[in-house]
Structures are given as structure tokens and as C-alpha cells.
Amino acid sequence: MSAQNTTTGDDLADLVAVARRVAQERYAPMAEEADRARQTLPPEERRYLASLGWLGIALPERFGGAGGTFRQALAVIEELAKVYVPAAFQVFEANVGPAQHVNRLGTEEQRKRYLPAVIAGELTMAIGISEPDAGSAATDLTTRAEIVGDEVVLNGRKRWISGGGEADAYLIYARMSDEPGSRGIGAVIVEADRPGMSYGARERLMGFRGIASADVVMENVRVPVDNILVRPPDGFRKLFTNFSIERLGNTTMSLALGQAALDAAVAYVQQREQFGRPIAEFQAVQLTLADMLLQVESARLLRDRAVAELDAGHVNTLHVSLAKLAANEMAKRVTDLAMLLHGGNGYTEEYGLERLHRDAHGWAIAGGTPTMQRIRIASELLGRSFDQRRPSASQKAPVKQGASTNQEAPTNQEGTA
Numbered sequence: 001m002s003a004q005n006t007t008t009g010d011d012l013a014d015l016v017a018v019a020r021r022v023a024q025e026r027y028a029p030m031a032e033e034a035d036r037a038r039q040t041l042p043p044e045e046r047r048y049l050a051s052l053g054w055l056g057i058a059l060p061e062r063f064g065g066a067g068g069t070f071r072q073a074l075a076v077i078e079e080l081a082k083v084y085v086p087a088a089f090q091v092f093e094a095n096v097g098p099a100q101h102v103n104r105l106g107t108e109e110q111r112k113r114y115l116p117a118v119i120a121g122e123l124t125m126a127i128g129i130s131e132p133d134a135g136s137a138a139t140d141l142t143t144r145a146e147i148v149g150d151e152v153v154l155n156g157r158k159r160w161i162s163g164g165g166e167a168d169a170y171l172i173y174a175r176m177s178d179e180p181g182s183r184g185i186g187a188v189i190v191e192a193d194r195p196g197m198s199y200g201a202r203e204r205l206m207g208f209r210g211i212a213s214a215d216v217v218m219e220n221v222r223v224p225v226d227n228i229l230v231r232p233p234d235g236f237r238k239l240f241t242n243f244s245i246e247r248l249g250n251t252t253m254s255l256a257l258g259q260a261a262l263d264a265a266v267a268y269v270q271q272r273e274q275f276g277r278p279i280a281e282f283q284a285v286q287l288t289l290a291d292m293l294l295q296v297e298s299a300r301l302l303r304d305r306a307v308a309e310l311d312a313g314h315v316n317t318l319h320v321s322l323a324k325l326a327a328n329e330m331a332k333r334v335t336d337l338a339m340l341l342h343g344g345n346g347y348t349e350e351y352g353l354e355r356l357h358r359d360a361h362g363w364a365i366a367g368g369t370p371t372m373q374r375i376r377i378a379s380e381l382l383g384r385s386f387d388q389r390r391p392s393a394s395q396k397a398p399v400k401q402g403a404s405t406n407q408e409a410p411t412n413q414e415g416t417a
């Protein structure tokens with residue numbers, strides 16, 4: 001199967017069908033055991049995903065991608081994530097994660113250097129924003145990237161980095177000037193094997209067990225100035241507008257987890273009998289199913305609206321935050337309800353629902369917590385910026401509701417990585 005076969009057809013349904021089949025035949029048999037063993041996706045599996053064209057769906061054809069839409073990329077992510085998040089994560093990182101930052105913000109030389117290898121499954125990238133003392137307040141980050149001659153010297157520690165210790169290159173958000181807050185921040189690509197790079201112990205997360213997570217530590221790490229992706233004072237604004245794309249990937253992961261839990265519950269309640277009847281015949285069970293479907297479909301519609309806008313060339317940050325918030329909270333609730341409807345079986349590893357639930361919690365925190373999405377939503381709704389450091393002070397925001405690509409600014413000091 002070539003990239004052309006799976007990603008360039010007009011019919012999204014064909015692509016979804018192939019992704020669904022690959023997920024079921026290839027990944028369903030390994031999902032439970034790999035999660036238990038905290039096993040990350042083997043490189044040969046990443047190359048297999050590349051052979052299907054899925055690591056370059058939304059990346060340019062001149063680098064080996066399909067030049068397709070985000071809708072297509074997210075459809076594949078969803079089908080894989082319903083079954084096995086670590087496989088979906090590779091498609092996520094390539095199409096909506098750090099590689100997409102390089103595609104949209106980088107120079108042509110940077111694109112040439114990284115994108116063909118990412119699309120071929122030979123190189124992985126991770127994103128380093130969060131730090132021990134800068135999470136929701138991303139603009140508090142203290143990692144420094146100082147330009148010395150024709151090199152950049154990096155010092156600092158990043159935390160919770162998905163792919164940390166395993167990725168081949170990191171997109172590091174760093175302070176590049178003495179200007180405070182977001183105006184001093186830029187981003188630099190740092191290869192994993194540069195002298196001075198080291199990694200913390202692998203985190204033992206509640207979910208995300210097939211995705212490595214570790215601190216990334218930089219001590220006098222030197223890279224050429226050509227590795228600078230964006231510079232202050234407007235680099236952070238560009239990064240965070242672009243980060244909306246990653247948030248729609250995050251939204252899709254949550255959507256997949258909720259949909260998978262709902263599908264499992266629908267099958268189970270019709271087969272499981274109590275009091276001499278399938279439990280689907282009890283009204284309380286029916287009401288629960290109706291609520292689950294309502295939540296999944298609501299999140300899906302919000303996601304689809306934001307993706308359609310993105311594919312039309314317009315990043316609507318309000319719509320992205322609404323979609324992420326809805327999908328994140330939906331996934332936690334719906335996976336929880338699915339466990340409940342499965343009774344004791346829902347509480348076993350064998351049925352896989354507790355895995356969906358554990359992962360749902362992770363996606364809600366990653367990419368900015370639900371609380372931070374609410375703050376952004378309210379800020380856009382009111383058209384005002386609320387400085388989180390001085391709760392009583394506020395000012396008129398320079399942006400309108402649902403600000404578009406180029407004008408978008410963080411509406412307050414938070415970055416919500």
C-alpha cells in the first residue's frame with residue numbers, strides 16, 4: 001500500500017476503512033500486553049506506518065508527504081487511537097505535532113533537513129515547552145537559548161516531554177532575549193545526540209504507558225543558528241497559533257477514546273444479561289447510553305468545525321479550545337460510564353476500558369488543562385485579556401472572538417502548553 005493509495009483519494013471513507021482494518025488486525029492483538037509492559041512503539045512499526053503514507057498525510061508532497069488535509073490525518077489518528085494510542089501518537093507527532101511546526105514555521109532548508117526523514121519514519125521529533133516551574137504558565141519558562149557567534153547555546157530543563165529520551169530531535173521553547181514573558185521566547189531544534197543533552201528517568205504515568213515521558217536536560221548544548229525555528233518577539237505568538245493544530249490532534253485522541261468506550265458499551269449491554277434480560281433493556285442503562293452518545297457527538301461536531309476551519313486556512317482559537325475542552329471532559333466521563341456499564345469486567349485490564357480511562361486523563365492535562373481552556377474561552381468570549389498574575393487587573397484584548405491565524409495572540413500570560 002503506498003501513500004497515494006491511502007491518503008490522496010477523495011473518499012475519506014476509504015482511508016478510514018483502511019485505518020480501521022490496520023488497527024484491528026495489527027494493533028488490537030498487541031495493545032493490552034504492550035500497555036502492561038509500558039512498551040513504546042518499535043521503530044519497525046513506525047516505518048510500517050510510514051509505508052502506508054500516514055506520517056506525511058498533512059505534509060507537502062515535495063518531501064514525500066501526501067499534501068492532504070488535516071481532516072484526513074485526524075481520521076487516521078482517530079481510528080488508530082481507538083485501538084492503540086502509541087501507534088496513533090506517531091501519526092500525531094508527524095502530522096500535527098513538532099514536524100508540522102517545522103513545516104509551517106521553518107525555513108525551506110529546515111523542512112528539507114527534517115521532513116523527509118520524519119515522513120519516512122526514520123526520525124522522530126518531540127516538543128519541549130513545559131518545565132518544572134512553568135506548566136500552565138508556559139511563559140514563565142527559564143530555559144535559555146543564547147546566540148554566540150553562529151551558534152546557539154542552550155541551558156535548561158524540560159519536563160513531561162512525550163517522547164523524551166527516545167526522540168531524535170526536540171523542538172525546544174526557550175528564552176532568547178531579556179524581554180519578559182512571551183516576548184522573549186523563541187524555539188530551537190535540538191538534535192538528541194548533541195553533547196550536553198541528557199534525559200531524566202522515564203516517568204511512570206497513570207496512562208500514556210506506550211509513550212515515553214522524561215525530563216530533557218540541556219547543559220551548554222550548542223547547535224548552529226540555522227536550527228532556530230522562530231525568534232522573539234513574535235515567535236511565541238506564532239508557536240501558539242500553530243499549537244492549535246496540535247490541540248486538534250489532542251482533541252481527536254480524546255474523541256477516539258470516548259468513541260471506543262461507547263462502542264464497547266453498546267455491544268456489551270446487549271450481550272450481558274441480568275435478572276433474565278439483556279441489561280440494555282433497563283431504562284437506566286438506556287439513559288446512560290443516550291448521555292454517552294450525546295457527549296461523544298457534541299465533541300465530534302465541535303472538533304469537525306474547528307478542523308474544517310483549519311483546512312480552509314483559518315485557525316479559530318476559540319473553536320479549538322471549545323473542541324479540546326469538550327473532548328477531554330467527554331473522554332474522561334464516557335470511559336468512566338463505559339466501565340460502570342461493564343460492571344466488574346470494566347475494572348479489569350482484559351476489557352481495556354480502564355486503559356482508555358487512564359489515557360483520557362492524560363490527554364486532558366497535555367496541551368493545556370481544561371481549566372486553562374476555560375480561561376481562554378472566557379477571555380475570547382469577553383474580548384478581554386485577564387492577566388493571571390494580577391487577578392484584579394485586566395485590559396482590552398487586541399483580538400476579536402475566535403481570532404484568526406496571523407493576528408492571534410495569547411489572550412493572557414498563560415501559554416497552556
Ligand SMILES: Cc1cc2nc3c(=O)[nH]c(=O)nc-3n(C[C@H](O)[C@H](O)[C@H](O)COP(=O)(O)OP(=O)(O)OC[C@H]3O[C@@H](n4cnc5c(N)ncnc54)[C@H](O)[C@@H]3O)c2cc1C
Nearest residue numbers: 128129130135136160161162362365366367369371388417
Ligand atoms: C500525558 C502528558 C503529556 C505531556 N506532554 C508534554 C509534551 O510533550 N511537551 C510539553 O512541553 N509538555 C507536555 N506535558 C505537560 C503539560 O503541558 C502540563 O502538564 C500542563 O500544561 C499543566 O502544567 P503543570 O503540570 O505544570 O500543572 P500546573 O500548571 O501546575 O497546574 C496545576 C493545576 O492548577 C491549575 N491552574 C494553573 N494556573 C491556573 C489559573 N491561572 N487559574 C486556574 N487554575 C490554574 C491547572 O488547571 C491545574 O489544574 C504533558 C503532560 C502530560 C500529563
